[in-house]
Amino acid sequence: MQLSDLNRFNEIVVQIHNNPDADAVGSGFAIYRYFKKTGKNVRLIYSGSNIIKKSNMLILISELDIPLEYVTELNKPELLITVDCQYGQGNVACFEAENIAMIDHHNTGKLSDSMAEIRSNYASASTICYAMLQSAGYDINADIPMATALYYGLYMDSDHFSEIGHPLERDMIDFLKYDKGLILKLKHANFNMDELVTAGEAITSTKYLERFRLAIVEAAPCDPNILGVIGDFIIQVDTVDISVTYNKCSGGYKISVRSCTAEITANELADYITKEVGSGGGHLDKAGGFINLDSFQEKYPSCSPESYLIKKIGEYYGGYDVIRYNDKEKDYGKLQKYRKKPGIFGYIKSTDLFGSGTECKIRTLDGDVLVRSGEDIYIMLGKSGEVYPIQKEIFDGKYTPLDAPFTGEYEYRPTVINVTEGKHCEILPKARQCLSNTDSAILARPLERYTKVFTKWNYDGYMVGDKGDMLCYTFGNEEDVYLTECSIFDDLYEKDEI
Ligand SMILES: [Mn+2]
Known part of the structure; x- marks a missing residue:
């Protein structure tokens, strides 16, 4: 769905969830503002049994003049848009509407359609609004209150940016021009005295599982940012490598993960725990997630959240392999030789973007990769928008450059950032085509279980694959190890007939 698809309606009500948090208010306000500007008759509302009392929320609303109304009744509007929530779910009062x-x-399992934009890979609804407003051509930075509200929405819904994963969210933090004074004020009005007590009580009830060097903490329902504060405190204990803090929140459970060990990153563990029942992600050391109550009860009807977490974490600790690019022993016996199928890919020389020797970050879906530009470093663009660095020598063996520009439609348009100057540079406008050589070979085998691969490139962390995904080595350069998802492997490679 595009925002412009809704321009055919004139009488619009934007509704955010009951007990609104900063993300609900920020994203709802942005959508309200967009329709106001396009000349619609629009209102911003919330309902439920509580009116907003938290001081940070009251400051946000009054300083940005957010016309948020508390209502208990609504005259059937022409269009009702629920933002940061889904119509019919338990955390949002149900009003009738024509559309x-x-x-x-x-x-929640619901997917996007012509009247819904659902992106569960984002940490906040503010990010979705940012992306939708950008593609509608709206100049967000010309509207400082909107930019500030979106920035604070992402900040608060991502535990102070620790749970962001998507490159678009990193761009959003770099790009938004917000009211710095107001954000500073809000950052220091996050909690109240009751929440201080909640945090203290949660800490004293910490469960420690020595065999995993893991601390599990349940907190009473509170601002989810408290969970992060508790985790930040507990991870400093000498015998704790991982902390998982959680509590009940509207529609499910909120979890917050901290890690101080390189072998288990917080974002990966958060993703692992929530994979089937919600969503999760973030950074190497700090991450978080959400478990949807309906999916949880359906899949684990007789399980308490604590026993579920311990079960999942035990399963995780018990069952993964680690492969490093510089492992001396490689089990060649099981590997089979494959050849690349012919196909068109995109590439760009790093020196086409920046001068040689520039420190730059390639912003990929798997995180930022740091490289130094030079004649020997190229950047590849895959079929589904994946982007990664490649050495010229390996490129020359695998691909033949073609004299044509490369085009593609991606959810996220890949960028490279000049670290010194902080400049963003899009890759697509300068990308060229190349043809994969069918004489380039790899050695590969399916993974037998959950595996982490530490590649030669300086990625944030490591790559992970599940049983069935393919572990691949470039033939003749076995330090070049990577994973390919089983769903695309057969499109890219075929068995070598020797
Ligand atoms: Mn949210």
Whole structure:
């Protein structure tokens, strides 16, 4: 769904979830503002049994003049848009409307359609609004209150940016021009005295599982940012490598993960724990996630959240392999030789973007990769928008450059950032085509279980694959190890007939 698809309606009500948090208010306000500007008759509302009392929320609303109304009744509007929530879910009061649209980042199993934009790979609804406003051509930075509200929405819904994963969210933090004074004020009005007590009580009830060097903490329902504060405190204990803090929140459970060990990153563990029942992600050391109550109860009907977490974490600790690019022993016996199928890919020389020797970050879906530009470093663009660095020598063996520009439609348009100057540079406008050589070979085998691969490139962390995904080595350069998802492997490679 595009915002412009809704321009055919004139009488619009934007509704955010009950007990609104900063992300609900920020994203709802942005959508309100967009329709106001396009000349619509629009209102911003919330309902439920509580009116907003938290001081940071009251400051946000009054300083940005957000016309948020508390209502208990609504005259059937022409269009009702629920933002940061989904119509019919338990955390949003149900009002009748002629037409219903939704913008949300919670994973309830619902997918996007012509009246819904659901992106559960984003940490906040503010990010979705940012992306939708950008593609509608709206100049967000010309509207400082909107930019500030979106920035604070992402900040608060991502535990102070620790849970962001998507490159678009990293761009959003770099790009938004927000009111710095107001954000500073809000950052220091996050909690109240009751929440201080909640945090203290949660800490004293910490469960420690020595065999995993893991601390599990349940907190009473509170601002989810408290969970992060508790985790930041507990991870400093000498015998704790991982902390998982959680509590009940509207529609499910909120979890917060901290890690101080390189072998288990917080973002990966958060993803692992929530994979089937919600969504999760973030950074190497700090991450978080959400477990949807309906999916949880359906899949684990007789399980308490604590026993579920311990079960999942035990399963995780018990069952993964680690492969490093510089492992001396490689088990060649099981590997089979494959050849690349012919196909068109995109590439660009790093020196086409920046001068040689520039420190730059390639912003990929798997994180930022740091490289230094030079004649020997190229950047590849895969079929589904994946982007990664490649050495010229390996490129020359695998691909033949073609004299044509490369085009592609991606959810995220890949960028490279000049670290010194902080400049963003899009890759696509300068990308060229190349043809994969069918004489380039790899050695590969399916993974037998969950595996982490530490590649030669300086990625944030490591690559992970599940049983069935393919572990691949470039033939003749076995330090070049990587993973390919089983779903695309057969499109890219075929068995070598020797
Ligand atoms: Mn949200």
